Amino acid sequence: MRVDIISIFPEYFTPLEVSLIGKARSRGILDIRLHQLRDWTHDVHRTVDDTPYGGGPGMVMKPEPWAEAIDAVIASAETEGALPRLVVPTPSGRPFTQKVALEYAREPWLLFAPARYEGIDARVVEEYRERLRVDEVSIGDYVLAGGEAAVLVIVEAVARLLPGVLGNVCSVADDSFAPGAMENLLEGPVYTKPPVWRGHEVPPILLSGHHAAIARWRRDQALRRTVERRPDLAARLDPATLDRRDREV
Numbered sequence: 001m002r003v004d005i006i007s008i009f010p011e012y013f014t015p016l017e018v019s020l021i022g023k024a025r026s027r028g029i030l031d032i033r034l035h036q037l038r039d040w041t042h043d044v045h046r047t048v049d050d051t052p053y054g055g056g057p058g059m060v061m062k063p064e065p066w067a068e069a070i071d072a073v074i075a076s077a078e079t080e081g082a083l084p085r086l087v088v089p090t091p092s093g094r095p096f097t098q099k100v101a102l103e104y105a106r107e108p109w110l111l112f113a114p115a116r117y118e119g120i121d122a123r124v125v126e127e128y129r130e131r132l133r134v135d136e137v138s139i140g141d142y143v144l145a146g147g148e149a150a151v152l153v154i155v156e157a158v159a160r161l162l163p164g165v166l167g168n169v170c171s172v173a174d175d176s177f178a179p180g181a182m183e184n185l186l187e188g189p190v191y192t193k194p195p196v197w198r199g200h201e202v203p204p205i206l207l208s209g210h211h212a213a214i215a216r217w218r219r220d221q222a223l224r225r226t227v228e229r230r231p232d233l234a235a236r237l238d239p240a241t242l243d244r245r246d247r248e249v
């Protein structure tokens, strides 16, 4: 997968050089390219923002530098044999969920446009919707200072789904929110050695070796946690699943 990121803070993406993603890049699974938006300005101050039409707080990012930067990146579409999916983080976007992460993990090329200030002139998205699949996505109902942190979140959530990135593939299938058995269920508690730590014992079932009973216990813990912490997800569960939890107490 090729990933291009255009930003006025390319140094924000240094974390993508370490750990799982760093390894995936060195193994050629991920090809991440960073671009400084200001390289597509033509004034001495390398200006990327201006005052908002209609008034209001803050500044808005000018359309010209973004369009020149995006055009430069997609110019290599010939060699890529396809155009990228343009992902624009914004508080007003569609929710970025595990389902969207799985969608993105199937894409050969993602182009991220993390903005700053109050966002990008809306005509940029308007312009590229004619040529690219454009997604305006939100990573949560809170307001960041810019889109860079959202890109780090999205790239990490997507990269771990790529074959060969995580050592143990089945752990992806057991993720919270992963389609199938765990969909709409939170992770339960996890434990490792020592068996007793500061007087806290590991639940004996986990040391029993009874794998079917352990699987049932884990699912019950996940159900309990989901009902307690995420009633919105619990509401989507099959009533039979919820009912089973009570019976197995």
Ligand SMILES: Nc1cc(-c2ccc3ccn(Cc4ccc(CN5CCCCC5)cc4)c3c2)n[nH]1
Residues within 6 Å of the ligand: 056, 089, 090, 091, 114, 115, 116, 117, 118, 119, 137, 138, 139, 140, 141, 142, 143, 144, 145, 146, 147, 148, 150
């Ligand atoms: N999930 C999530 C993604 C983001 C995100 C993503 C990208 C950018 C780029 C800039 N910001 C900061 C920002 C954005 C919007 C406002 C609201 N403002 C009201 C007046 C009219 C204009 C808009 C304020 C500041 C960003 C924030 N935050 N949270």
